[in-house]
Amino acid sequence: MFLFAIGVGLCLLSALICVVNTRRDNSITRKAALWLTIAACLIFVSEGARTALNNQPLQYSFSQIAPQLQFSFSIDRLAAFFILVISIVALSVAIYSLRYIEASTSGIRRNLFVPLMNVFILSMLCFVASANSFAQLLFWELISLSSFILVMYHYEKEETRKAGIFYFIMTQMSTIFLMLGFILLYNATGSFTIASSPVLTAGTNTLVFIFLFCGFGIKAGIIPFHKWLPYAHSSSPSNISALMSGVMIKVAIYGLVRYVLFVLDPQLWWGILILIAGTISALLGVIYALKEHDIKRLLAYHSIENIGIILIGLGLYIIFDSYGLSDLAFLSLAASLFHTLNHAIFKSLLFLTAGSVVEETGTRDIEKMGGLVKTMPITASLFLIGALSISALPPFNGFVSELMIFQAFFQAFAIPSHYVIVLLVVCLSLFALTSALAAACFVKAFGVIFLAMPRSDTVQQAHEVPKSMLIGPALLAFLCVGLGIFSFQIFSWLGYQPPMPNLLWVSLSLFIFLGLTVILVRAASGHVTRRAETWACGMPTPDSHSEYTAAGFSEPILTFFKPIYKTDKVIERNFWDKYGAVFKSGRADIHVMKIFEEKLYIPVANAIRSISRKVSAAQNVDLDTFILYSFITVIILIIVAGWVL
């Protein structure tokens, strides 16, 4: 705990340095502050890892400040694991930011960046470490607040404004749900301490679960509540997107796991609910990602997908657990948590490298990129590793967690209820679809961004980014590979023998095959490589216009999933009179409906707006009416006081 405190102190010190120096635009201060953050993150990583391995909970409580107001912290294995996840990502983001902040923006606004980022990271860590729900709520709000300001960083842009409003409202909504859940728990148990509470009635148990599920679900970006995620992730600076997508939404997962596992009494239908929500999020997330051509928004939709996968694991855990299948339950939970770590790593990696690309090209539209693999080879390779991991390809880490989930699914037949089995089989097939679509999506993303010819002029001026912007992601890429290949060993080390293949042997055999193939090909062929123009059926030299576009690439899949996208076609016609003058002209317009926005968010917003207008209109009158209001109220009060009370 002492070292943790030192880490926290370093973070705060780093924030302070920048806050004190707000007036001057001084890059040395920012660098120094970031180095402090890096040091703090290193402490957190080592301490988190140590606590997770030792399995000895750390605890600390402050004295009570006011009625009900007390802070206490406790770091058990679960919390330590999440601290590890947060601090690993934070570490590489901090390294990445050393140059990114200097490169991406200008002015003294940058001085606010480091302190806010530190507060953001610290509040996430503290949320995880909190031992009472009140403190959790506080840090939850701090997470929201700091990330909100960071999202608003480029406030001049129209889209940022929209994203900011959306994000703020959604985070407030999540806080409200959490508040409801925590208040219910408090009122049932009489304390804010997070502990198993056998006194809960069935009704409270269920209600608390629903509230917490919604609250954490909004922050995690589960499907009906996901809309803020693509907006906020795409308009914030890339290192912040990495933090938000990599760890912030995991903090919500932590909350859910913590309460479901340690506080509430899970029921079968919770598992089914979480499973279905997870499956839908995963599937729709990836389907929406396929149609995105904004690189960061695409990645954001993939976050929704991966949160879905994590939830699938969690849902399976509850389902298996309620049938007493503890081995399977544990496998699902391990898969879910492992995927949490993996997603944090590869998604941050992707966001950071995408940030480099956006920084160099000045656009987020992948249709304008292309050919970057030649100008930014290292960034491209790092992105490729991230893409392979997120597509769940062996031997990278994403594969391992998805493999574990598949295996858990395959053993669904141990469940006695046929209905549940059929449900699980359906979810399984959708899950498989998700994972394959993700691969398709990343073939598109990598292919269109990095391969072939540049699609616009700005892209041609791109250069490889500075070292620190490579080291940060490289660290994560290294983990992607390492966690994949040595997954079996890591689990054994933690004392769990998962029923899964040892990828070390697979990698070894791949290595052998690679050596043999290279030797054989070298021996057989004449090592002559000639460069020539791409063949284009005899057409003149193909230029970038003849390349396959991102839209073209995903078109077949979009066609398959037409019912989900709800394309809205507006076709109007021109009618010509006999002199050739138009007397009715029209347009043809196809746009993909944003179904949740148009069917859920906007109607609700409009309803509130119309009530607001009415309430406002009622107050936008003259004195007579105001007195009339008072008059009526007084009469009502007299009647109530006389007759009712």
Place this chain on the structure above:
Amino acid sequence: MMNPISIILIKVLFVFILGTAALIIMQKSLRSLFSIYAIQSLLMAFVSLVLFKETGSFVLLALAVLTVVTKVIIIPYMLNRVRKDSGIHHDAEFRYLTPVSAIIIGMALIFVIYSSFLRVFQLSQDNLFFLGSVIGVSLAMLGMLVIFSRKKIVTKAVGYLMMENGVLLFGVFIAELPFIIELFIIVDLVIFILLAAVLSMGIDSTEEDLTRKLNNLTKWFKQ
């Protein structure tokens, strides 16, 4: 314990006070309006006097004198000044309620207040106190009714004065109520009237024509 004649007298006065209230609700001529208000205040002073005779509390006598001085003489005088200065002599506009419906609502109001109070004051010690409170609250409510149903600020001021009368009527039945309070209420009232008069004509009355300003005021009132 009270002289039955006094009780009857007070009841008669109550009836008259309610009558003046009804007249204030309906009256369109400002001049008559102010006169009716003066009469109502006079009736209030009579109530105080009757009670003074019964209880012998000099507070009530002082109150009666004060009422006569301020409400029967000074305030109507001031109101008439305002009326003359502004050149407005009639307030024929009604909002929300026509005079007839206002009277009907007023009657219903009195009944509602009566029945509510009846339930609360079940074991009341003093029948007259109960009646006084009902009439007082009703008068206050009727004053409010005047405020929101009439257009001109002066009329509204009269409505407010009527409310004040209602409250005082209620107050006189509790003899021990410290005199200083009553005094303060009346002082407050005078300040209020001054303020309302000044406000309704604007602060800088030298610059512009008063009539136009007052007409404008009603227009401005829309927002």
Place this chain on the structure above:
Amino acid sequence: MIFLAYLICGLLLLGIAAVVLKWRLKGETAAASKSSFLNNLTLAHAAAYLVITGLAIIRLPLPVLAFNNYLFMDPLAIYEVLIAEIIFFLAAVYGRGYIKNLLERRVIKVESLELFYGSFNLLMVIMVFTFFSNNLALFWILLELTTILSAVLIVTLSDRANVIAALKYVFIASTAMLFSVIGLILLFATAKQTSGIGTLNWTELMLIANSLPPSLFIFAFVFCFIGFASKSGIVPFHTWLPQAYAKAPSMVSAVFSAVLINGGIYGIIRLYSIAHQNSCWHTITVILIVFGVLSIAVAAFSMLPRTNLKKLIGFSSIEHMGLVLIGVGLGTAVTLFWTLFHILAHSLSKALLFFSAGILKNQYESSYLQDMAAAFKLQPLATWGVIIGALAVVGMPPFPIFFSKLFILVQLGNFSLPVLIVVLVLLLIVAAALAYLLINSLTQPGENTLKPYRIDWTMKLPIQVLFVAIIGITVYLAFGLSGILNTITASLGY
């Protein structure tokens, strides 16, 4: 003694003002020197009050009764007075630059300066004595006087809209306050019926509280409530509030929002603490919560279509008064603790908001949100003031309202879950409206035609002080404030 000190202080300064104005600053003297002289006096006045109150806290054993028990000083009164004085003092500091700006822009006339500062000082005196009055009737009268003085303060800007706003304020507040008198009389009669001696003193009412007949007391409470609620901007008696806030000069709006509306709530807290001794408090709880929720609801829905920054802040005050009403109504020691904390936090946040809004209004010569382009470039401090203030008001940590709001809501959850859900949804709408309006207005790109308006350091200082204070009271909660609030709660018989 101590009360005389307050009074003499005020009278002395008024005397000095009158003399000096008559002899030294006659007519032809520059407007600026007159304004700064008057401001100095006001500052001195406020500072003197702070010193006296400080002395009183250190030296006097509480509660102090004086003037035939008409005045008294107990922890709650001192607390409220301290809040009021701090805000008055900051407003006076702020006013130094602010009034100068108004004079330059000819928004306020030199001739009305005396009236303005006079009313301002008088309002301070009366506000202090409102909180110190032990007698409910005296309390009522002083509260009514604040209405009239506020109206004068609004009117000094001599714009038509100001006159109308003041008129609305006077009519709505006064008519409602008359019902309070009915309540007072009923209370007096009830007390007389119970103990033989009619009384309106808080201290004596507290002693006989448990023997008051419940139904009569409820009746009296309801009537009193009507008036006090109208002073605190509780729906549906709130209708004067947004316009009055919008039209008043910002330093006055700050005082209104941070001090004046506490007056009504103060009365309600007092009355409720009497009810709390009585068996009828459950009924009153329901009434208060209904009005609290109603206030929050109307304020929440009214905020969304707002275009005027100061009106927006005004509606936020209504919402917070609703929350405070709920806090009072729940009637446990814990909620009272947090409600009192909420009042303090709300006052500071509102003062911050209005001070910042005042700067923005001077910059753009409009307080309409759509005019505030390039706010960050032109007025960074004021913009951050508005943002921090808004975040504080919404109840984001580490700002103090987060704590008070949360713990009041915790108790509300204990009272009724559906009500809690409704309130939370309404609070969400409030937050959404604030975020929506502020983000949209403050991030507008600006044309280059506007130049940054030079702001006097005296206008910046209060904002900076409030920044620190808002965070500070959260920290202070751990180092002493908590004890003070507990004392107050105990002194009210919880």
Place this chain on the structure above:
Amino acid sequence: MASFAVYFVLNTVFVLAVSPLFMGLIKIVKAQMQGRRGPPLLQIYFNLLKLFKKERVVSLNSSFITLISPYINIIFILAASLCVPLVFIPAANYGFGNVILFLYLMVMAKFFMALGGLDAGSSFGGMGSSREMTISAIFEPVVIIVVSALVFVLNTFNIHQMFATTLGSSVLTNATLFLTAAALFIILITETSRVPVDNPETHLELTMVHEAMILESSGPNLALMELSHAIKSTLLMALLINILVPWGLAASVTPLNLLIGMLTFLLKGSILAIFMAVFESVMAKSRLFGLRTFFILAFALAFVTIVFELLV
């Protein structure tokens, strides 16, 4: 360990050796069905050798992806081949044989093949990649359901053990396996890019998928691509064969058993190859978006298997 080492070498060599053979056989049968003579049986081997010796021509636009993707393809397909015992089942499998691992090793190869298609910037390559990824994505649920039916019926998710189970039992006890086998056949057709999903013989942009992706490959690159494609077909064929008719698969490592195993596999593989060729000849190429029905059929078959097993 020793057993696995033998398996490692033998299985790899065997699959490398026989894969082109089946390709050739299919070509001959198809030619015969169309009334042509067709190439010699061993022509594919000569083609591969020739390609290995030729120079490598790469596009000016291409990057290192073009260079590594054939290697990635072949090594991942070879690693996948370790999951499917063709001749004998080793005593220990060291994690190979996991059915998900098997599938995803192949997806990895496909991933790089698709990237390779995009690398040159030709619209053919892009089209091929797009279609390939689309088909594979749409088809994935089918594959997984079929696999889960297998897992359910055979009660293991290791292919080695599946074969061991089927080897140790008669067909009749696992009647539902026939349903699964039909579904597996559809997987085989789809994954190896055959009619009606794809037409391996065409260079017509309307129909090509797999060929379009490797259009820019040449020399050793193309050879590696072709070889890995052939191996993939063989692996899927082996999966079908050894689940449905595992007899002849060596249970213990003796030279005789191995010989029998190889011969029986060649025989069964040839029969299946002929059947595939016939099937391909009588089918018409389907529209890309018409494939839904085809996939749903496989999905239904597997699903019915699961339901049958649940009810019985």
